[in-house]
Amino acid sequence: MAEKTKKSANPTLIAAVKAVAVLVCICVVCVALLAVCNELLYISDEERFARSLSKIYDGFVPDPSFAKTPNSQYAANSAYKGQVNSVYKDQKTGDYIIEALGGGGYNGGSVTLYVVVGADAKIKAWTVKENVNQSYIDRVPKDAGDRWYVGEDVSAELALDMTGATVVLTSTAINNAINMAAFYARNALGLGENPEADAQKAVLELLGADYADYKLSTVNVSAATVDGTKSVADALSDDADKLSYLFHVSKDSDVLFAYVYGEETLKIVVVKDGEVAAKSDGVEDTDAIVVNIFANRIYTFTFGSYNAYAILTNAADGAYTVAGLKVGTVPNTYVLKVTIAADTDGKGKVSGIEITVDGWVTGVAQDNANKLATSLVGARLDNIETLYNDNKVAGATQSANLIRAAVQAALSAFDAANTSAE
Amino acid sequence: MKLQRFKEIALDGTVRQNPTFRLVLGTCPTLALTTAALDCLGMGAAVIFVLVFSNLIISLLRNVIPDKVRIPCFIVIIATFVTIISMFMEAFLPSLYESLGMYLALIVVNCIILGRAESFASHNPVLDSVCDGLFMGVGFTLSLTLMGIVREILGKGELFGLTLWSFKIEFFAKPAGAFLTYALFIAIFNVCYNAVERKLKHKAAHNAAAIEREAEAKAVASTEAKEA
Numbered sequence: 001m002a003e004k005t006k007k008s009a010n011p012t013l014i015a016a017v018k019a020v021a022v023l024v025c026i027c028v029v030c031v032a033l034l035a036v037c038n039e040l041l042y043i044s045d046e047e048r049f050a051r052s053l054s055k056i057y058d059g060f061v062p063d064p065s066f067a068k069t070p071n072s073q074y075a076a077n078s079a080y081k082g083q084v085n086s087v088y089k090d091q092k093t094g095d096y097i098i099e100a101l102g103g104g105g106y107n108g109g110s111v112t113l114y115v116v117v118g119a120d121a122k123i124k125a126w127t128v129k130e131n132v133n134q135s136y137i138d139r140v141p142k143d144a145g146d147r148w149y150v151g152e153d154v155s156a157e158l159a160l161d162m163t164g165a166t167v168v169l170t171s172t173a174i175n176n177a178i179n180m181a182a183f184y185a186r187n188a189l190g191l192g193e194n195p196e197a198d199a200q201k202a203v204l205e206l207l208g209a210d211y212a213d214y215k216l217s218t219v220n221v222s223a224a225t226v227d228g229t230k231s232v233a234d235a236l237s238d239d240a241d242k243l244s245y246l247f248h249v250s251k252d253s254d255v256l257f258a259y260v261y262g263e264e265t266l267k268i269v270v271v272k273d274g275e276v277a278a279k280s281d282g283v284e285d286t287d288a289i290v291v292n293i294f295a296n297r298i299y300t301f302t303f304g305s306y307n308a309y310a311i312l313t314n315a316a317d318g319a320y321t322v323a324g325l326k327v328g329t330v331p332n333t334y335v336l337k338v339t340i341a342a343d344t345d346g347k348g349k350v351s352g353i354e355i356t357v358d359g360w361v362t363g364v365a366q367d368n369a370n371k372l373a374t375s376l377v378g379a380r381l382d383n384i385e386t387l388y389n390d391n392k393v394a395g396a397t398q399s400a401n402l403i404r405a406a407v408q409a410a411l412s413a414f415d416a417a418n419t420s421a422e
Numbered sequence: 423m424k425l426q427r428f429k430e431i432a433l434d435g436t437v438r439q440n441p442t443f444r445l446v447l448g449t450c451p452t453l454a455l456t457t458a459a460l461d462c463l464g465m466g467a468a469v470i471f472v473l474v475f476s477n478l479i480i481s482l483l484r485n486v487i488p489d490k491v492r493i494p495c496f497i498v499i500i501a502t503f504v505t506i507i508s509m510f511m512e513a514f515l516p517s518l519y520e521s522l523g524m525y526l527a528l529i530v531v532n533c534i535i536l537g538r539a540e541s542f543a544s545h546n547p548v549l550d551s552v553c554d555g556l557f558m559g560v561g562f563t564l565s566l567t568l569m570g571i572v573r574e575i576l577g578k579g580e581l582f583g584l585t586l587w588s589f590k591i592e593f594f595a596k597p598a599g600a601f602l603t604y605a606l607f608i609a610i611f612n613v614c615y616n617a618v619e620r621k622l623k624h625k626a627a628h629n630a631a632a633i634e635r636e637a638e639a640k641a642v643a644s645t646e647a648k649e650a
Contacts (some may be wrong), residue, residue: 019488026483026495030502051516089478138523
């Protein structure tokens with residue numbers, strides 16, 4: 001009986017084993033064949049580069065002394081969701097070939113370009129190296145590389161050009177890659193005019209050797225608003241002088257703000273802990289901007305990997321109007337009216353928070369962010385972190401950071417005022 | 423292989439079972455790539471390579487591959503040859519490789535190739551299968567190139583990349599133009615094919631009747647001779 005069962009089961013088993021064995025054998029042979037072909041037909045990165053470049057650039061001879069690895073400080077820029085992968089320099093002409101990736105394309109994809117930037121800071125040519133998810137890239141005209149952006153100066157951000165194209169997102173990714181290359185050319189290669197880099201350089205020169213290893217980052221004072229509409233730059237400027245740049249200068253927990261203004265001559269005021277740490281020639285304490293700087297003090301706090309900024313625009317009778325600033329990808333500005341009363345030990349304690357400008361645009365997280373504001377009532381500087389951690393919300397981290405920064409700035413201002421009064 | 427069998431296979435592949443105009447297979451590259459005749463030739467060459475070699479291997483292994491895993495086996499074999507031709511084109515014909523783009527990789531799922539593997543190569547001897555692959559590929563290439571020539575001339579005023587004149591009807595270079603051209607080609611091809619087939623059938627019937635009449639006449643003549 002047992003023998004019979006064994007005999008009847010065998011053909012099925014054998015057939016299954018045979019099927020698997022044949023399939024595996026075919027796969028193994030195919031893999032071996034492909035491995036051999038790959039060995040014979042493999043195209044190196046250098047060959048790919050040479051091929052792509054040959055379409056747009058004749059007689060390229062790389063400068064052996066020029067480092068192909070990009071300067072890491074300028075190799076990425078979140079504004080363009082971009083990065084620079086490699087940079088080459090032509091030995092004869094001094095032209096630069098920048099391999100730049102630009103994001104923001106269709107389906108979250110990107111386009112990588114080779115962009116030729118001449119020593120005169122003008123874009124000479126560009127070509128697509130590769131793309132991710134841009135299935136309609138064929139709808140970008142084949143001669144786009146001869147027309148779009150060619151002859152443009154890299155000194156300023158280049159506007160989207162999609163003449164003859166019917167794909168907005170892929171064209172946007174191309175525009176981002178071009179701007180990424182231009183950004184790198186301006187900052188790392190020193191091509192074209194770069195007033196921002198000049199301002200940074202002037203700030204570092206003013207601060208001197210002690211601050212040489214401090215990191216400078218630009219706070220976007222044009223995008224950030226103090227009340228939901230008026231930009232920080234406008235709030236601090238007057239008719240005579242306009243605030244051009246605000247740099248966050250930091251090393252570990254040591255933070256300074258460098259305000260740059262003046263059209264013909266750069267004027268710089270560096271503020272640390274609410275006091276002038278350094279100022280350039282020509283800066284007067286009576287300058288409207290200097291007055292405005294101290295009337296609208298900017299605070300910064302580091303929460304995890306985020307730098308959150310808040311600007312205190314008004315303080316009267318224990319009511320502090322503070323704006324958590326929109327910076328970079330952070331959502332819109334939150335403006336809070338924070339009421340603070342002295343606690344038993346004289347330190348400030350939040351007795352009320354009113355959101356006067358709601359920075360969140362839409363979505364469920366808006367309610368969560370607003371709930372956080374309510375939960376911070378009763379906060380003091382020494383317990384705000386605990387309160388925040390107990391009530392922090394998912395899906396609105398950056399908005400929550402702005403609210404926390406605004407409340408923390410108001411408490412800091414209250415405590416500073418009370419300490420100085422004592 | 424007998425000459426008659428070779429002729430049959432050649433005629434099937436190029437005309438009687440023309441994959442593009444008769445079987446309406448491989449429509450995706452037909453519609454997408456026929457804007458330039460040169461790309462059509464490149465695509466056709468790639469398909470011929472894959473068809474010939476996949477048919478060869480599948481026919482060789484037809485008695486070894488178990489029926490239940492035949493489709494995965496066919497796909498693996500086809501994909502291997504597609505990858506090889508893709509690597510080859512990237513290495514030696516980079517501009518053509520770029521022009522064909524993703525359609526080169528999509529040969530793996532081209533119905534013509536899997537269809538021939540399933541319906542012909544897995545049931546026929548090696549030489550027949552190779553010939554079938556070759557002529558099916560040639561049929562596909564000719565169809566694609568013909569369409570490519572018409573669309574390139576009308577849509578771009580060019581032929582094989584060379585400018586003929588500035589006059590062009592851009593509609594033909596667009597997807598809608600591809601559908602229209604394809605439909606017209608199918609219609610013309612089938613009208614011609616049916617007309618020729620009818621004529622051949624008529625001729626064959628006429629010949630058969632003539633032979634029959636001749637045989638009858640011979641029979642009558644022999645009967646009369648016997649009676650006399």
